[in-house]
Amino acid sequence: MATLSSTLRDYAKIIYPDSAAEQYSPLWSYRAKFVLRAIYYRNAFQYITSSISPLLLETLCKQCPRFLEKSFRPYIINDSSAIERAQFVVQHYQFVSEKLPPHICNEIYTKEYGLTLFDFTVGEIEYAFKLVFHARYQKEGDMSLILFNEIDKNFYTLTFAMRDIEGQRQLVIGGLQGPASSPENNLKIKALTKTLHGQRPKDLMVKIITLIANIWRVDTILAVKSASHAYSAKRYSKGRIKANYDKHWQALGGTEFDKHFYALSMEDIRRNPEDISRPKRAMYRRRYEWLDTVNATLQQKISL
Structure with missing residues (x-):
């Protein structure tokens, strides 16, 4: 993509190029639908195209050809308006372009597997935590934290977006996915938990x-409720969301924030050694030492 033209016809060719004719057939129909939707959601569409820096927008369209359609479909929650979706997306990329150091932004949004935060080995499998932008999760946010290995690729994925509400910076979790249940994956999870x-x-x-x-x-971490998840929208088939998000957020101490979200604690809550049974004290000590090492690594890797 050489440039981002201001005409909807050119935008349609960017999203549905001639090379995608087999995937999107008939091609003219997809392009026509895009143009009609862009006209219908004119304000939201123009807000995204005019508010994200041209170079960043070009990068995003290369990584996710249908990026410009984000305001047309549910985003993180299932009942927001097109302009609300556009504002959310723009606020995320304002944070990315204005707050994140350029080299961090570049690695997350241009590399296939993003920015490696730290890695470790479990048995013969090498794992890494990474920050990445993947088009497949675009309805759940605009950045993902993944637990990666070469065999499964994204073994676990947490997708989120940043926004600013009345001067308060929020990190909003739109999805958390793990591997399909199978004897092999269950053994991997068991080995990970032990390590x-x-x-x-x-x-x-x-x-x-x-x-x-x-x-x-960040001032507040929010996590989407099951009933509000983007894929709980009426346009998607029933049963698309299989995970019970509410139960998981509650188990982690989440509290009701509003009808769409739970608020998660920003604090690193640690158990008092006196409250831990003697056989488990050594395990908790190693856990907290490991987390301290990880935190120090993250401080060096992604500080603003």
């Missing part, structure tokens, strides 16, 4: 994003 000093990977994803939120000076 990570008793921390379940699903819980650890939230722990790591909390460390990141503190480094990025």
Whole structure:
């Protein structure tokens, strides 16, 4: 994509290029629908195209050809208006372009597997926590924290977006996905939990994003409710959301924020050694030492 032209016809060719004719057939129909939707959602569409810097917008369209359609469909929650969706997206990229150091932004949004935060080995499998932008999660946010390995790629994925509400910086979690249940995956999860000093990977994803939120000076972490999730919208088939998000957020101490979100604690809550049974004290000590090391690494890697 050489330039981002101001005409809807050119935008349609960017999103649905001739090379995608087999995937989107008939091509003219997809292009026509895009133009009609862009006209219908004119204010939201123009807000995105005019508020994100041209170079960043070009990068995003390369990574996610249908990026310009974000305001046409549910985003993080299922009942926001097109202009609300556009404002949310723009606020995220204002944070990315104005607050994140350029080299961090570049690695997250241009590399296939994003920015590696830290890595570790479990048995013969090498894992890494990464920050990445993947088009497949675009309805749940605009950045993902992934637990990656070469076999499964994204073993766990937590997708989120940043926004500013009345001067308060929020990190909003729009999705948390793990591997399909199978004997093989269950063994991997068991091995991960043991290596990570008793921390379940699903819980650890939230722990790591909390460390990141503190480094990025976030005021509030919000996590979407099951009934409000983007894929709970009427336009999507029933049963698309299988995870019970509410139960998980509650188990992590989440509290009701509003009809769409739970608020998660920003604090690194640790158990008093006196309250831990003697056989488990050593495990908790190693866990907290590991988390301290991870936090120090993140401070060096992604500080604003």
